[in-house]
Amino acid sequence: MANSLEARLTSLRDTRVWRSIFRSGSGATNLRRALAVQQNVFLHLASVKVRKRSLAFRVTWFLGTLTLGAFLILVLTGIPLMLYYHPSVPQAYADMNDLRFVVSAGVFLRNLHRWSAHAMVLLVFAHMFKVFYRGAYRPPREFNWVIGVVLLLITLFLSYTGYLLPWDQLAFWAITVGSNLISAVPVFGARIRFLLLGGHTVNANALLRFYVLHCVILPLAAVTFVAIHFWRIRKDGGIYSGESKRHE
């Protein structure tokens, strides 16, 4: 049974259509396997060869992968939520309530989006603590730590911009307080706040700006930096698995 399935898979991989999409072809040689990774636009960010011990649970607790998982859930739930949500003052709060009480599966998507957002922030912090206390930030991986800090800031800013979108009292006052914190930036604080809100108070412009930041600008930035982050793992010699083998 298993053999016939394998044989069928192999014959599928030798069809012309498959070979036109995946150029690496079939066969269990190291070259074919390496080509399968190297010639795939998604997989080529990762290493062709990985040390077995760097895949062990205790090395990473899979925290980076889990963070990516949370991000993918957020993208997959966020896009359908956009179909019912209008980022305008008269409609935003009503649309959020429609998603909760009227739209089929709306409450599931909304809550999954919300809980995944909380989980992602938690996982990003856990990932950074794990990297820090294992010393995996040290050269040659120091630049990837910097990329990671940028990703942390993007994650927090995604959370912050998403916080306003329900347009309820909690959202309004949280963004009022948060944007007043920005005013504390020396010299340019008030100007930054004005540009971020598109006005002097949290109002229609602020809602629209936060929506565009939350749904377009910040996700694009996150995807870009995640790609660099993963690619740098390969370029920096793979996942740090405790080379000095002291007590790992």
Place this chain on the structure above:
Amino acid sequence: MSGNVSTTPTAQTDPGSSRRQAFIQLGVGSICVACAGASVFGYEFLAPNVLYEPSPITNAGKPDRYPQGTVTQDLQAGIYIVHGPEGLYALSAVCTHLGCLTAWKPELGIVACPCHGSKFRRDGTKIEGPAPNPLPWLKAWISDEGDLLVDRSAPLEQKQFVRT
């Protein structure tokens, strides 16, 4: 023939090299000018020129709505109208800490902020933080129609009472 052609051209002898340098400088300079222009344009675009925000001047109605010894909060306008022994005055209700709307607590006779616990007296002075400053007094006057007007964008340096 061969005397003019140098087999190892240097920056000094090869006329093509200095021309190339000039074009590189021109190109880099153009990109710098374009970036500076895009920054200015971007900033100007992001800063709205027209704001559809409520007017800072708000009409608080007839002054006799505010009896002696009362503190009245206007939630929409975010101000207090206080009628003290010396007359009426308007106080901003926006906390000087992080901009939350404070509330008048009649049972305690103080103004308190729900966000981070700042407390103020009815003349705006601070009882306890984290607010760094007292609640500002706002410019208030009686209009020709006899209404009390308050300019929320005009904090007063000195206390001024509106006498009715």
